[in-house]
Amino acid sequence: MSEATSSLHIFNSLSGKKELFTPIEEKHVGMYVCGPTVYSNVHLGNCRTFISFDLVYRYLKHLGYSVRYVRNITDAGHLEHDADEGEDRISKKARLERIEPMEVVQRYTVDFHQTLAAFNTLPPNIEPTATGHIVEQIEIVKGILDSGLGYEVNGSVYFDVQKYNESNNYGILSGRKLEDMIHNTRSLSGQSDKRSPQDFALWKKAEPQHIMRWPSPWGDGFPGWHLECTAMSTKYLGEQFDIHGGGMDLKFPHHECEIAQAEALNQKSPVHTWMHANMLTLNGKKMAKSTGNNILPNELFSGSNPVLSKAFSPDVARFFMLQAHYRSILDLSSDALEAAEKGYKRLIQGIELLADLPISNKSSADVNMHINGYYDAMNDDFNSPILIAQLFDTVKLIHRVKQGEDTLTKSDVEKLHKAVHHFVIDVLGLTLASDQNEDTYLDKALSVLIDMREQARANKDFATADRIRDELLAKGIHLKDGKDGTTYGLSS
Numbered sequence: 148m149s150e151a152t153s154s155l156h157i158f159n160s161l162s163g164k165k166e167l168f169t170p171i172e173e174k175h176v177g178m179y180v181c182g183p184t185v186y187s188n189v190h191l192g193n194c195r196t197f198i199s200f201d202l203v204y205r206y207l208k209h210l211g212y213s214v215r216y217v218r219n220i221t222d223a224g225h226l227e228h229d230a231d232e233g234e235d236r237i238s239k240k241a242r243l244e245r246i247e248p249m250e251v252v253q254r255y256t257v258d259f260h261q262t263l264a265a266f267n268t269l270p271p272n273i274e275p276t277a278t279g280h281i282v283e284q285i286e287i288v289k290g291i292l293d294s295g296l297g298y299e300v301n302g303s304v305y306f307d308v309q310k311y312n313e314s315n316n317y318g319i320l321s322g323r324k325l326e327d328m329i330h331n332t333r334s335l336s337g338q339s340d341k342r343s344p345q346d347f348a349l350w351k352k353a354e355p356q357h358i359m360r361w362p363s364p365w366g367d368g369f370p371g372w373h374l375e376c377t378a379m380s381t382k383y384l385g386e387q388f389d390i391h392g393g394g395m396d397l398k399f400p401h402h403e404c405e406i407a408q409a410e411a412l413n414q415k416s417p418v419h420t421w422m423h424a425n426m427l428t429l430n431g432k433k434m435a436k437s438t439g440n441n442i443l444p445n446e447l448f449s450g451s452n453p454v455l456s457k458a459f460s461p462d463v464a465r466f467f468m469l470q471a472h473y474r475s476i477l478d479l480s481s482d483a484l485e486a487a488e489k490g491y492k493r494l495i496q497g498i499e500l501l502a503d504l505p506i507s508n509k510s511s512a513d514v515n516m517h518i519n520g521y522y523d524a525m526n527d528d529f530n531s532p533i534l535i536a537q538l539f540d541t542v543k544l545i546h547r548v549k550q551g552e553d554t555l556t557k558s559d560v561e562k563l564h565k566a567v568h569h570f571v572i573d574v575l576g577l578t579l580a581s582d583q584n585e586d587t588y589l590d591k592a593l594s595v596l597i598d599m600r601e602q603a604r605a606n607k608d609f610a611t612a613d614r615i616r617d618e619l620l621a622k623g624i625h626l627k628d629g630k631d632g633t634t635y636g637l638s639s
């Protein structure tokens with residue numbers, strides 16, 4: 148293995164430290180990322196999480212690992228309140244809209260895929276669903292009951308957290324202590340079947356009105372939310388695998404419960420490296436639909452949200468997100484996006500110059516130093532902001548070579564060209580498409596046509612002037628004559 152591939156360090160949420168990454172099986176990486184609950188449009192904060200893990204996936208592939216990337220779709224079992232209470236999120240949406248739960252699932256799975264494709268994220272290798280793995284989940288519940296760490300009450304099965312904690316550490320990932328949790332929780336109301344409020348559902352009995360239900364040894368019901376990830380990660384990646392990722396908000400209770408379930412089942416810690424991506428705020432505040440401080444991806448792409456001054460392409464939004472480290476909170480604002488857009492254009496323009504730089508027979512700059520800088524940044528816990536800063540250093544070098552202030556040999560230019568493209572396109576996942584300039588091109592083309600029409604009118608050639616107007620209208624572009632000249636609008 149080369150030095151680049153053998154010196155990747157990843158911050159492990161389990162140890163709280165950056166650790167040298169060593170896969171369980173040489174050259175292979177198993178990675179599981181908690182996917183969306185498909186009951187509403189994917190929000191931008193979730194997109195940031197999936198873009199962060201797309202960066203991880205891309206860099207591992209770039210290093211030559213064969214990666215099996217599993218990301219699930221939660222299409223059942225996720226209740227409104229994380230503490231096993233309330234209605235199933237998908238059933239609720241189906242009831243409100245008077246459609247089938249699977250219509251809800253289909254609609255928002257399509258939205259999720261389209262949005263992530265717009266952000267140029269690579270699809271995972273396996274995208275399993277909770278409803279497709281009910282049999283596996285029932286088997287795990289049986290296994291946990293056999294281990295003595297689960298108990299059945301009235302057709303529901305719960306995980307006995309206190310008993311588990313006698314020989315394990317419930318709180319190992321989140322750093323919480325069970326005694327504190329017990330101390331800080333009010334006692335259960337008489338209605339709960341749980342022995343203790345910290346216990347969580349492995350299987351829930353379905354009330355008669357509950358639509359999404361399956362037969363089980365304990366009667367008709369549905370799996371607890373944490374169970375699906377244990378079932379699907381174990382099935383596709385084994386009892387122990389390399390990386391498990393998700394949003395910071397999943398660390399507790401979701402991931403803590405996953406660890407407990409797997410330990411109860413297999414008596415070993417399921418995951419070597421736990422990774423958590425931080426959240427996205429909007430204008431300094433937490434995003435929430437209820438307060439209106441919220442923005443959807445398609446509003447970002449169309450500019451149709453009052454917090455935005457204009458539309459931003461998915462490429463610019465992705466670049467903006469990657470300018471922050473995945474473990475830092477990132478604040479989105481119109482100004483910050485505009486700054487990112489300018490930066491991104493500068494990067495594209497610099498890279499375009501690489502194609503025809505003047506060639507010398509001696510290099511005055513050290514190209515390897517630049518390229519090693521890219522690897523050093525990414526090997527330091529996927530530090531994309533440092534990588535982008537290094538790429539801007541390279542852009543400065545490109546301009547100096549262009550202006551004759553520095554020189555590069557043909558092979559150095561080629562080497563740099565290759566490395567820059569690898570890191571920008573393959574690793575950062577930017578398309579380098581100039582589609583962020585699309586509006587300007589349209590502006591330019593239309594100003595030519597508007598000038599031609601003006602000229603025709605000045606020459607009293609009204610037939611040509613009208614033809615330009617009418618043919619544009621037929622294509623959905625309408626011209627408006629005002630006192631400051633002619634402007635255009637799009638009809639769609």
Ligand SMILES: [Zn+2]
Pocket residue numbers: 180181182376401
């Ligand atoms: Zn999960």
